[in-house]
Amino acid sequence: MCEPATILMMATATQAIGSVVSGVAQSNQLKRSAAIDEANAQTALQNSINIRNAGAVNANRQNRIGRRAGSKIRTAGAKGNVVVDLDNNLDAQIDNAANSMLNELDEVYKAKINAQRQEVQSRNFKSSASNKRASASSSLLGGLFGAGKAVTAGAYKGYDAGYFGQPLLKAGET
Numbered sequence: 410m411c412e413p414a415t416i417l418m419m420a421t422a423t424q425a426i427g428s429v430v431s432g433v434a435q436s437n438q439l440k441r442s443a444a445i446d447e448a449n450a451q452t453a454l455q456n457s458i459n460i461r462n463a464g465a466v467n468a469n470r471q472n473r474i475g476r477r478a479g480s481k482i483r484t485a486g487a488k489g490n491v492v493v494d495l496d497n498n499l500d501a502q503i504d505n506a507a508n509s510m511l512n513e514l515d516e517v518y519k520a521k522i523n524a525q526r527q528e529v530q531s532r533n534f535k536s537s538a539s540n541k542r543a544s545a546s547s548s549l550l551g552g553l554f555g556a557g558k559a560v561t562a563g564a565y566k567g568y569d570a571g572y573f574g575q576p577l578l579k580a581g582e583t
Contacts, residue, residue: 414572421563425556432552439545441549443538450534457527464520468513473507 413570417563417567417570419574421566423561424559424563428555428559429552432549432555435448435548435552436545439548443541443545446534446541447537450531450538453527453531453534457524457531460520460524460527464516464524467520470515471509475513475516476505487515490564520522536548
């Protein structure tokens with residue numbers, strides 16, 4: 410059978426170690442989660458770049474469509490000495506050329522809006538990662554403070570019970 414002072418010290422040590430281990434485990438989990446958020450932030454930022462590039466490609470495609478339509482209108486007008494007015498069959502082609510320019514602007518606008526959304530998402534992930542790293546440090550400190558609290562409480566209980574401040578009796582002594 411163990412003496413009560415030994416049991417008290419073992420229980421105190423177990424509580425202290427458990428507090429430190431718990432703090433370290435929670436800190437490590439938060440650090441892993443922060444790393445995932447950082448990776449997600451980088452992915453969102455790359456997505457914004459890809460969206461802008463795709464928008465530029467689509468805008469260039471619309472520009473080419475408009476230039477082709479304009480070229481056809483000019484060619485048809487030059488061949489037939491046609492004056493473009495409301496009664497001319499080239500009106501539809503002129504409208505298509507104008508619409509392709511609007512589509513070009515629309516592609517740029519949509520890409521810009523979607524890229525900005527990705528950039529906001531990237532900033533949110535970075536902020537979340539920063540918060541998790543701060544919480545990881547707090548968890549580690551919390552574990553250490555919990556260990557200190559357990560040791561202090563154990564020492565107080567031992568002193569209150571009279572285990573400290575007087576010599577311990579060995580087995581068989583009274």
